[in-house]
Amino acid sequence: MAINRLLINNLRNIDSVDITLSPGINVFYGDNGSGKTSVLEAIYLLARARSFRTQKQKVIIANNKRSFQIFCTVENNNTHHEKKIGMEFINNKIKIHLSGQPLKKSSDLTKLLPLLLITPDSKNLIFQGPSLRRKFLDWGVFHVEHSFLEYSVRYQRALKQRNSLLKQKISEKQLYNFWDQELKQFALKIHSLREEYVSYFFERLVFYLNELVNIKPISMEYLAGWPLELEYNLMLTKTYNKDIKLGFTEKGPHRSDLLFKVEGQLVQEKLSGGQLKLFTCALYLAQCALFSEKSKSSNIILIDDLPAELDEKHRYTLLKSLYSLGTQIFVTTTNLAMLELKQFKNTRLFHVEHGKVREMV
Ligand SMILES: Nc1ncnc2c1ncn2[C@@H]1O[C@H](COP(=O)(O)OP(=O)(O)OP(=O)(O)O)[C@@H](O)[C@H]1O
Ligand SMILES: [Mg+2]
Structure with missing residues (x-):
């Protein structure tokens, strides 16, 4: 499974994002507070219908807005069949659509987007x-x-x-x-x-x-x-x-x-x-x-603040191992120089600044 395209509206400091993603590595880099974790939070929400940062969905809505929306297209690695997931949080309720149909069970999302998350708190495991x-x-x-x-x-x-x-x-x-x-x-x-x-x-x-x-x-x-x-x-x-x-x-x-x-x-x-x-x-x-x-098939992994506590050799080994499994990888970092990316063909880089996400080519 891989997410091909991601749209986010009015989520935390993100006003509007529309990006095409790599099935390999996607790097979001930028200063503290720029909105990197919020991008991962949006992806996590699509897969689990809840956030990993808060149980109060309301605080995720951008200040002075009434709702947030997230949308993505997901491609099956084997059949190349594409599905669309849309999500809106409005009036304290979450509404989810799967290829145009309202979705009732959040486990259907989990099946469609098998997702794991590593954060600096993951040692809690x-x-x-x-x-x-x-x-x-x-x-x-x-x-x-x-x-x-x-x-x-x-x-x-x-x-x-x-x-x-x-x-x-x-x-x-x-x-x-x-x-x-x-x-x-x-x-x-x-x-x-x-x-x-x-x-x-x-x-x-x-x-x-x-x-x-x-x-x-x-x-x-x-x-x-x-x-x-x-x-x-x-x-x-x-x-x-x-x-x-x-x-x-x-x-x-x-x-x-x-x-x-x-x-x-x-x-x-x-x-x-x-x-x-x-x-x-x-x-x-x-x-x-x-x-x-x-x-x-392969799953998706979000790694928030990849460099945290890992030295150069281990950062590289982790990325290489995930990459060779075909896992779709989303990582955030404040310092792009910390990641050795030359070896990886399928990589897209996104600079995040004041809630704007721009692909760097
Ligand atoms: N509901 C909201 N509306 C507007 N802005 C918000 C809202 N909630 C949080 N923010 C702001 O969104 C910004 C982005 O936060 P985020 O955690 O995504 O940053 P980050 O790039 O991951 O930073 P860091 O490198 O420090 O982890 C922060 O400045 C935060 O104060
Ligand atoms: Mg962060």
Whole structure:
């Protein structure tokens, strides 16, 4: 997948942008506050129907305007078939059109625009709690197996119902039976897809760690979120009294996690800041590699402030690895000289200044 053309209106300090993009590398450079991250934010909005900077869509609308609009054309790498996505945020509502038809499910956007994002905060993936890692893992699982979404939604629904019984301290066991069966059915499906994905993922991770950081030996542990040796319903029965006390379901795939270790120690306790950034980049590279193998297509990656914490050699290796996977790359930088771009044929450069985006040729 690649975005061919991008139009943005009234988004933050951007008044109007209309650019043609490269399927390879697109670089947005300019001073602090010029609007570079806002361009990435627009692309992210198209793919996920939400921003990565705020939950309040309203603040994204340019000052003194009533709405923002974003539009793009997306080309399938294999069929060369083109689709149009249009988005408008107005009266506190987001409206999305896909090739002229109103779109109801944001997961259709996610399928169409498989997108990953690296920012200077991306090390949070390793440092913060398990929920970011679960989301990261599930991005990959979903793109390999779309039915994963339905399993997740049904699991979450059952979990919510069960938790609501627990919260009310309802002790009639038979009221739990139906939801416990639902939980079991979807927990096992979620686990088996995650487990399969993780084994492929680890191979790619080791490969990119070798390319980027040369940290060895590395190990990765996938925690299912409950003790796998117990039959699922038996596990729920065993934890029932504690769950009633807690007011929620303690164990299950909603608690799963990924742990990364080097020489038996957690990476976050062992590696330097720069090494952790590279480790994070290797995680993203492994996702892109697996995506392109499994879907026979390629995804899109946004890298905000590419030079942050990476030295020249590693900036180049990261770009080269992504480029050779066929990933469409969007990077921002304040300093164009920091990027070694000569080797890459498919590159477009855009200068960003006071919200205006101009292609440099
Ligand atoms: N709703 C808005 N309307 C108008 N301008 C806005 C709005 N929200 C933010 N801005 C401004 O938009 C500008 C662009 O911000 P952006 O984060 O895109 O800059 P940047 O080029 O990524 O900067 P940096 O290099 O510092 O990361 C900033 O000056 C910001 O103050
Ligand atoms: Mg920025």
